[in-house]
Amino acid sequence: MQNQKINIPNNNREVDYLVIGSGAAGSAFAWRLSSRGFNVTCLDQGGFINPSSYPTTDKNWEVLGLTDWNWDPNLRNNKADYPVNNQESPIDPLMFNAVGGSTIHWTAHTPRFHPSDFKVKSLDGKGDDWPITYYDLEKYYDLNDEMMGCAGINGDPANPERSERPMPPLPLGEDGEMMARAFDKLGWHWWPSDSYVNSVNYKGRKKCNYCGPNGFGCTRSSKSSTDFTYWPEAIKYGAKIITYARVKKILTDEKRRGIGAEYIKNGKVHTIRANNIIVACNGIGTPRLLLMSATKNHENGLGNSSGLVGKNLMFHPYALVKGYFEGDHKFYKGPLANILMSQQFYETDKSRRFIRGYSLQMIRSTGPISTALSDTEWGSNHHKMFQQSFGKTLGFSIIAEDLPEEINQVVLDEKLHDSSNLPCPKIIYKLSENSEKILSHAINTTSQVLEAAGASKIVNDPLMKKAGWHLMGTTKMGEDPETSVTNAWGKLHDFENIFIIDGSLFVTSAAVNPTPTIQALALRTADYISNRK
Amino acid sequence: MKELFTLTEERLLKDLMNIMIPPIDDLLGAGDLGLLDEIKDLFLKRPHYIKSIKKVIEALSLHPETRLSGGFFGMEDEKKINVIKEIENELSEDFKKLTQALFSVYYLDERIKSRIGWDIKSPQPKGFDLPPWNPKILDNVKKLKPFWKAV
Ligand SMILES: Cc1cc2nc3c(=O)[nH]c(=O)nc-3n(C[C@H](O)[C@H](O)[C@H](O)COP(=O)(O)OP(=O)(O)OC[C@H]3O[C@@H](n4cnc5c(N)ncnc54)[C@H](O)[C@@H]3O)c2cc1C
Numbered sequence: 001m002q003n004q005k006i007n008i009p010n011n012n013r014e015v016d017y018l019v020i021g022s023g024a025a026g027s028a029f030a031w032r033l034s035s036r037g038f039n040v041t042c043l044d045q046g047g048f049i050n051p052s053s054y055p056t057t058d059k060n061w062e063v064l065g066l067t068d069w070n071w072d073p074n075l076r077n078n079k080a081d082y083p084v085n086n087q088e089s090p091i092d093p094l095m096f097n098a099v100g101g102s103t104i105h106w107t108a109h110t111p112r113f114h115p116s117d118f119k120v121k122s123l124d125g126k127g128d129d130w131p132i133t134y135y136d137l138e139k140y141y142d143l144n145d146e147m148m149g150c151a152g153i154n155g156d157p158a159n160p161e162r163s164e165r166p167m168p169p170l171p172l173g174e175d176g177e178m179m180a181r182a183f184d185k186l187g188w189h190w191w192p193s194d195s196y197v198n199s200v201n202y203k204g205r206k207k208c209n210y211c212g213p214n215g216f217g218c219t220r221s222s223k224s225s226t227d228f229t230y231w232p233e234a235i236k237y238g239a240k241i242i243t244y245a246r247v248k249k250i251l252t253d254e255k256r257r258g259i260g261a262e263y264i265k266n267g268k269v270h271t272i273r274a275n276n277i278i279v280a281c282n283g284i285g286t287p288r289l290l291l292m293s294a295t296k297n298h299e300n301g302l303g304n305s306s307g308l309v310g311k312n313l314m315f316h317p318y319a320l321v322k323g324y325f326e327g328d329h330k331f332y333k334g335p336l337a338n339i340l341m342s343q344q345f346y347e348t349d350k351s352r353r354f355i356r357g358y359s360l361q362m363i364r365s366t367g368p369i370s371t372a373l374s375d376t377e378w379g380s381n382h383h384k385m386f387q388q389s390f391g392k393t394l395g396f397s398i399i400a401e402d403l404p405e406e407i408n409q410v411v412l413d414e415k416l417h418d419s420s421n422l423p424c425p426k427i428i429y430k431l432s433e434n435s436e437k438i439l440s441h442a443i444n445t446t447s448q449v450l451e452a453a454g455a456s457k458i459v460n461d462p463l464m465k466k467a468g469w470h471l472m473g474t475t476k477m478g479e480d481p482e483t484s485v486t487n488a489w490g491k492l493h494d495f496e497n498i499f500i501i502d503g504s505l506f507v508t509s510a511a512v513n514p515t516p517t518i519q520a521l522a523l524r525t526a527d528y529i530s531n532r533k
Numbered sequence: 534m535k536e537l538f539t540l541t542e543e544r545l546l547k548d549l550m551n552i553m554i555p556p557i558d559d560l561l562g563a564g565d566l567g568l569l570d571e572i573k574d575l576f577l578k579r580p581h582y583i584k585s586i587k588k589v590i591e592a593l594s595l596h597p598e599t600r601l602s603g604g605f606f607g608m609e610d611e612k613k614i615n616v617i618k619e620i621e622n623e624l625s626e627d628f629k630k631l632t633q634a635l636f637s638v639y640y641l642d643e644r645i646k647s648r649i650g651w652d653i654k655s656p657q658p659k660g661f662d663l664p665p666w667n668p669k670i671l672d673n674v675k676k677l678k679p680f681w682k683a684v
Pocket residue numbers: 020021022023024025026043044045046071080094095096097098099100101102103105106107108109110215245246247248280281282283285286289469470471502503513514515516518
């Protein structure tokens with residue numbers, strides 16, 4: 001536990017805004033604030049990554065995806081990573097730790113929340129309402145779309161009207177059009193995906209050449225990651241990043257203020273003094289840091305007077321439904337998951353046995369090694385199975401809305417430590433009955449779509465394990481300090497100057513990929529802070 | 534450099550590889566294609582793979598059925614398959630690594646790539662072509678009335 005009387009040496013640097021974490025949220029915040037003349041310094045436990053080191057130009061790219069570039073930090077085991085104890089969760093959390101954070105690995109599928117997503121308690125009697133509405137975020141969604149580069153098209157009947165996207169949609173490909181016609185046949189909604197992937201050259205980054213596996217990092221920067229969107233701009237405005245700096249604890253005074261942070265770089269502990277502290281370490285890293293920063297006055301971790309730091313962890317439970325198509329297909333041509341999406345079953349429908357709903361995100365085939373590993377068995381059937389599946393499968397990942405439950409949580413593991421000897425997070429998570437019902441409904445409807453598209457065989461994975469892409473809810477925002485960790489601007493109720501700006505803030509999870517909402521929240525908090533002055 | 538596998542281990546592994554990926558058309562099984570060296574090359578720097586593979590080999594050779602038959606090679610194919618399946622169940626994580634290693638080297642081999650029609654070295658820098666965006670595809674779905682819930 002940290003002693004309250006901290007002596008910070010004079011020669012330490014002093015910053016106005018200390019951002020911890022340089023991923024989707026930290027970068028957006030740092031850009032916005034630095035562009036308005038504020039002094040911003042960011043610490044990240046990882047460094048800048050040279051895109052030419054991404055696997056997709058290497059002949060062993062699929063092997064690298066299984067090993068050094070695995071989505072799972074426990075399997076990748078980079079120096080910048082910290083292990084996560086996932087033994088008590090059916091879903092493994094995935095993330096990347098570097099400048100750009102998990103946007104290095106993400107697939108940049110970027111839908112928005114619906115207005116109803118902010119009102120789950122009022123509409124459906126579960127979870128909570130957000131202290132803000134869709135319309136509070138709308139202009140920040142637009143700003144983020146412009147900065148990150150959104151490809152897409154207006155007119156989607158499942159979502160409110162919105163401003164023009166900066167780029168036209170990515171082409172659907174023959175496979176995408178085939179699936180679109182299947183939805184049309186059923187009279188169900190679909191719409192071209194919004195993606196932060198360039199459909200045309202945009203802001204100095206090249207148009208996508210549709211290689212497929214953009215989730216291993218994009219060597220041409222056609223897929224947006226914040227090391228190439230927000231950071232260069234923020235740095236131009238004077239923002240600084242200290243890389244390979246792992247924050248050990250946030251330092252606080254005896255009043256209600258954060259005063260800096262202790263971080264480890266090159267094996268040494270450094271102290272940095274700051275007037276404001278902004279935490280953007282993602283839905284697992286953020287509660288971990290708050291819990292690690294416990295003091296005599298805050299024995300259960302910083303900002304934890306409600307007892308909710310780390311609680312209400314939400315993933316999106318994912319199922320996968322895949323169809324096999326006869327004929328000579330090459331469905332691996334085109335981005336893996338930036339094609340189209342259906343929100344036919346998004347909103348609550350009382351005639352179903354669950355509340356809230358789900359989105360369907362179309363996915364293509366993969367390379368030969370991944371195909372062999374996911375679609376074949378060893379032995380006498382191997383070649384036949386491979387031949388039936390390679391380049392011939394199309395499917396959907398089902399994104400189910402996850403409702404907050406306090407039993408689902410991030411705690412500090414008593415035994416597991418990272419390479420800096422800091423305690424690691426442990427995930428305790430159980431799939432809810434509502435989620436089970438959503439997934440089972442969705443598997444059924446998705447199978448109907450694949451059947452309508454002409455699939456000769458349909459298989460499913462009812463709950464994907466390696467699918468903890470979305471980390472949310474662990475420091476929820478709200479008006480009431482007893483039932484939430486931060487206020488509507490992400491400021492910890494317990495402190496004057498410590499803000500959270502990542503997915504930890506989510507009150508509910510919606511049924512879409514979360515990052516545009518995370519970044520919109522970060523931009524909104526930046527504006528709040530800069531207007532406050 | 535110390536050999537990764539003993540000669541006996543190598544022999545068993547080759548046999549196992551032939552069973553896991555048998556011959557097809559004019560191509561030999563994975564063991565006889567000489568892919569063991571590729572496994573060694575590719576996974577030399579990833580010792581946890583080698584460790585798992587060794588564990589599987591050891592379990593296969595110590596299995597009571599194997600010993601009763603005087604070794605893995607002496608067994609009939611059906612028996613071998615049953616023993617492998619048992620070990621796969623018992624050492625699922627290690628077996629998964631072995632499968633990853635084997636499928637990786639197999640599908641990286643030029644002879645296999647040419648058989649399956651995968652003629653690219655890596656997804657980048659060339660990428661693929663897609664036909665351009667076709668706005669007419671939206672004609673039907675545009676007829677749906679807006680159905681998001683206003684709050
Ligand atoms: C494979 C994959 C695919 C995905 N696809 C999509 C998608 O298609 N659409 C979508 O919306 N979302 C997707 N996501 C999720 C998306 O990447 C995240 O929602 C988003 O990056 C979260 O932003 P963040 O800023 O909260 O955290 P991150 O981007 O994860 O960044 C957190 C940063 O904090 C740093 N950090 C953590 N702890 C410390 C510490 N103690 N000291 C110093 N630094 C620290 C980390 O190094 C990291 O750089 C995907 C994620 C993955 C892994």
